[in-house]
Amino acid sequence: MSLVDVTDLRVDFGTLRAVDGLSFRLEEGAALALVGESGSGKSTVASALLGLHRGTGARVEGTVEVAGTDVQRASDEELRRLRGGRAAMVFQDPLSSLDPYYAIGDQIAEVYRVHARVSRRAARARAVEVLDRVGIPDAVRRSRSRPHEFSGGMRQRALIAMALACEPRLLIADEPTTALDVTVQAQVLDLLHTLREETGMGLLLVTHDVGVAAESVDEVLVMRHGRAVEHGPVTAVLGAPSEPYTRDLLAAVPRVDASRAPSEVSGEVVLRATGLRREFGRGKRAFTAVDDVSLTLHRGETLGVVGESGSGKTTLGRMLVGLLEPTAGRIEPGGGVRPDVQMVFQDPVSSLNPRRSVGESIADPLRARGERDEGRIRERVRELLERVGLEAAHHDRYPHEFSGGQRQRVGIARALAADPRVIVCDEPVSALDVTTQAQVVALLGELQRELGLALVFVAHDLAVVRQVSDRVAVMRRGRIVESGPADQVYEDPQDPYTRQLLAAVPALDPELAARRRAARRELAIA
Template sequence: MTDHLVDVTDLAVDFPVGAPGSYVRAVDGVSFTLSAGRALGIVGESGSGKSTVAAALLGLHRGTGARLTGSVRVGGTDPATASPAALRALRGGTAAMVFQDPLSSLDPYHAIGDQIAEVYRVHTTATRRAARARAVEVLDRVGIPDAARRSRARPHEFSGGMRQRALIAMALACRPRLLVADEPTTALDVTVQAQILDLLHGLREEHGLALLLVTHDVGVAAESVDDLLVMREGRVVERGPVGEVLTTPTAAYTRALLAAVPRLDAAPNPAPPGGTPGRSPGEVEALGSGRSPGNGGRAGRGPAPQGNDTAPTLEATALRKEFGRGKRKVTAVEDVSLILHPGETLGIVGESGSGKSTLGRILVGLLPPTAGEVRHAGAAPATGIAPGAQMVFQDPVSSLNPRRSIGESIADPLRAAGERDGSAVRRRVEELLVRVGLEPGHYDRYPHEFSGGQRQRVGIARALAPRPRLIVCDEPVSALDVTTQAQVTALLAEIQRDLGIALVFIAHDLAVVRQVSDRVAVMRAGRVVEEGPVDEVYGRPAHPYTRRLLDAVPVLDPLLAARRRSARQEVYA
């Protein structure tokens, strides 16, 4: 009899694909154990199989046509063969899962408290009143203020961090022994991410929960787990105590993965052995800059223009943006002035709701300012979409039409500019596909046929189509794993170097912003509270808010992470 809560031996998962009887292997020979009170992190690139392993622990592949071999035991139950009653007991009382996107996991039509109460009643014999009380109790435990009142709110009335807390509360409702968290902090800014990670750590200490954390962010794993399992292409390439894996990795892939992690110290990282993991030879040739994938291409680019010898690409003066009227009026941007020169990158950082995305939309003309003005290349104040300005959005899936080929999507700005020669349009699009590391033959393929990183390359190609002077990138790498992030940021840096484009890089990931920017503006509650050369702002932050943001960035040293967590708890107390 084992004392392990989770025991996985030689797990393999095949998914059906194409013709009947054809399968593709997503997980191949994975084995690990997890005991009560311990935390195991599974890291790897997109497509490495880490989420597939997590789903197998709760039997989520049942009924999908997937083929599982090997052995999986959670609290003594095999989720693949358990009866419906046993599987329900496993998913409620023994294990619970927290998914990446709380908005798609919560029913938009029902109050948060009602949804948690429903889960509790399904797995217990509790009355409606008792279930409601339990919902308020767990919402209070995960830090939702005024839990009784907020339990009556619907998901859209919660912020992203509060929705993630609500999902954790739902998972805790039936007092599970295992919490499986699949990318629980991917879309959150650094301060909210730190709060969620602190919450998970506190729950482990308080209830003796076991935690399986799936993440592509190595820094998040360093802050949260005891042991680390590194996956690539469905297989485990390295495992061990988190401190050992991060400081003395034995596998070349792990070393390459760590080399791709953006760091606050901005020191150029050495090129990983054998090239960047997950990057095809064609992609390496397309990037062709010779820069480290971990420094985003900033190192070696040379000093940014200082502004005395070239006309500014962008001038924004005293911008203000208000939404709503009367008592419902909200000021999203207040008294913001910026200047940007050719070939320069301005990073904009801040928490969710700080106004940075609204500012980005004003700069390209997607939103008109309530007050203030924006000038492009010294021209008169812009109204409407500014000529010479383009935008790369956070989610390439929602910004690309799924019913149109990527070539047609890239061609849209050309046709909007009046280009009517179909063959000329196709030639230009094919050139752009090559420019961003794709192939001319991809013109007729559709968005669902590409990975997340490839779709973001398509978004960059579309932005480049009308030969802009300015590109505003709004969270362009937030949903990508670290090596794909490095590829995209290196691509942007190469394009900027070759074409002299000015970039505004909006992100909640302060380490990425440090690696790609010449200057940085820190936003809070619609205002720029600090602005200057990136090395100065990061090295000697003048504003307490900037210091708080920097202190929340995950680090790769588990001991330092523990000390910082203790310091945050003292502040909260």
């Protein structure tokens, strides 16, 4: 009997059919990736495997069997035994999955005690054991830490440890590496692979990142609009896809080995930063986020700033815009918040007021510049909406009525409203699937060419940075460790840290991914 057997699964939310007649199997110890864009239904399928739609009002039809349990017919008690016991799930956002008030070890111990009749001391010992197993250093001490004391990668490891506590036969990982740096992402994917080898558990990986799938699984099922488009061995689906949609999905994936066509860069300097330094805190608690950074930006040029979380790249971007004052150094032209330098933020949801229409948000820079004629303001907002690929009729809609890619277009329109010379883009596509990501990147390139904009593109995704950048600056611990023309930095990196980042980028070739994983394992052992 298969570990997972799904037949003709259909899931409806009201009038919306999220999953439409999906069937697949997963054998013991195997790994399957559900790949698709946002809204394709892949996360809905993952939730259906554990009966998480029960009681939500969703209508679920078809047959779902997981580790010998008929999920549709199971009682609530049988589902509780399945969840966390024989099948466990790791969610995309570890912060929302962990209780901020309780120590990590206590939370893992509590999950273990739900399924195993053991003492609190035994449960605590089990928590330490699984934390150690997923590579948390000094597991005894760190088990007493709360979630905010862990980095993003460590929080994701803690969630995996919680999932492993009861030795499940199936691990469901829903976008487990979306918000992680490339090196941390590689570590988490390597961990999942090692755990499969050691425990024999099956893995169902939900991801919009085709490269992550290539690194991690035996088979790929490509989804679109709730249906299976293509299903087969990972080498066949990614190496020689038979369906046009799969080929389009692969074509949209940014490649770290594909250089960008040169921009029309003028000699005019539009922004210059010299010796920038930014400290937070005072005295012994002072922390230097940016340390002696200098850069020059020309009209029509894109400067990519790449680095891991904590490297200082976002702090640098906020100083360039004027949202943070440098502790030392200078920016020319200066003068606090500069309307000629605008920012597109990573999370358009948090940067847009949910109580105001998108049209009102886009109009803010116009009013800040002194425009008082409401007719002209509305007409300009309509022009900007159409300029970024939205409709004038969207003016009175609210942020929750838009997709992630559409909300990012609203953020770009708002930045354009100030007629800037420079736009600082802080991780503008990190939360988007590859096709939406490609559309936003193409839009930024089009606007740059037409308006002569200079862009500072801040990101941890090295493939995206290469796709958009003329020059690249690599940051680590607040400093620029390497910079130069993009092709030079990517093809002949001089700094060991740059080489480390490039080696961690997911490869679309499963065989190359396996060789890289083996090389990382040998390096870790050495």
